[in-house]
Amino acid sequence: MREIFTAFALLWVIGIALLMESVHLSMSMGAFVAGVMLADSEFRHEIEVDIAPFKGLLLGLFFIAVGMSIDFEVLAREPVRVAGLVVALVGIKTIAQWFLASRFDVPSAQRGYFAILLSQGGEFAFVVLAASLAARVVDQRLSSLVTLVVALSMVSTPLLLLLQRRFSRFGGDDGLETATERKA
Template structure:
């Protein structure tokens, strides 16, 4: 118990010291959290070393963020942006995965490794992108809507991605594992069950809880609802963030939506900050020291390829010219779900431990580059063009 409290004090102190300084210097809060994580992590001050446990817990920040976004998305509104989700999202995944897979092949990787790497690196960071869009109030801009649609499609792409990985592994892979079609069927069945339960039971449950007149009970129910559905989705290999988004959408038409949103806001902010601190802590400087040029080159290649591909797609996405560079930079990093794909690929023996560690580091560092590149974009982009971001 004492050790846990000490960790909490360290996290809070690091955030209170580094984040305001980062904001004051113009670097933004996300980079501040990342730097705080680097400072207290196992490679600098070594104040906290159990990074994996912290990272798993901190994913609740992403879960609550997607839940709050879902609260603002009635089913009718979601249906209205279906073209954005499937058109833009599908195009981004296809183009980025194709180009990144081809890049792996050019450098001599076997086709199975190349395909796995291309699919994993085509994903972007939900936490990074949504936090930036909300901080700059860009969610309702063309760039924000296109970016959100892409992220939502990427979360849904978890079903075929996870189902595909065992098929890419050696024939001697675990025979007890479920076949891909069964994984997909279970995921779709769980999604349907959650939607039906939300439609027929949620309003009754909310009213029963509200009648108690105890605010703490209402908050506890809201947390149970979102975390429970996120875990159910995770149990069938869907991303927890997608589960949280669905939980929010099911509550969006409820008369208690605003009360739930108000209750969740403090938890979301603190846990999302903890997630970024954990990402900073997870940077493996051992790999970086051993292969600095290779790691730096891979980060540049990843961010560069995705940024160029996204910029080219932006004109097809009807993103105004003044927002295209911002849009391309915003989604150019690797995403947190890439860690899940890499872990599953390692378990299926598609990739080895050395490659998994290297790509994990590249993804993490690419996430660190995003706030830096956005800062450069804000400082040096043509003023007349940059004004489009505020329209």
């Protein structure tokens, strides 16, 4: 019966995605809502195990689709504007996360890591942009700009983490040692 259970969960997601599409909302938004509903069920763990092989595949397809939709001509036409928006997005989110880290009692040695790790734009921005573009709330030019800025903010996060780690070594402990380093 495990296969039927997996098929039902996938059909549930597809059905809600199609329902959202029928009311002119994003299918991605429908899939998200279906996932939230399934996550609240008592069968959450079984569903998570059964769908795990599909998760990586679908996530990969999602990012391939996003990557194919990026208009790099925007970067060529307006590099200063794009760079400024990326710096503003990452900078504002880093500062906000830094203050939230202290509010949530994140150890001070890990606050920089925490703030940078969460400084990027999220994948849900792509879903919201697609829905707003379909509803004609934003035009294609603005959607292309925001998509590029969010994608570049995601690319910047690992680079910023490398810089943070390198500079934290000069100041002492970066608070990110592994379990084997702690034992030694």
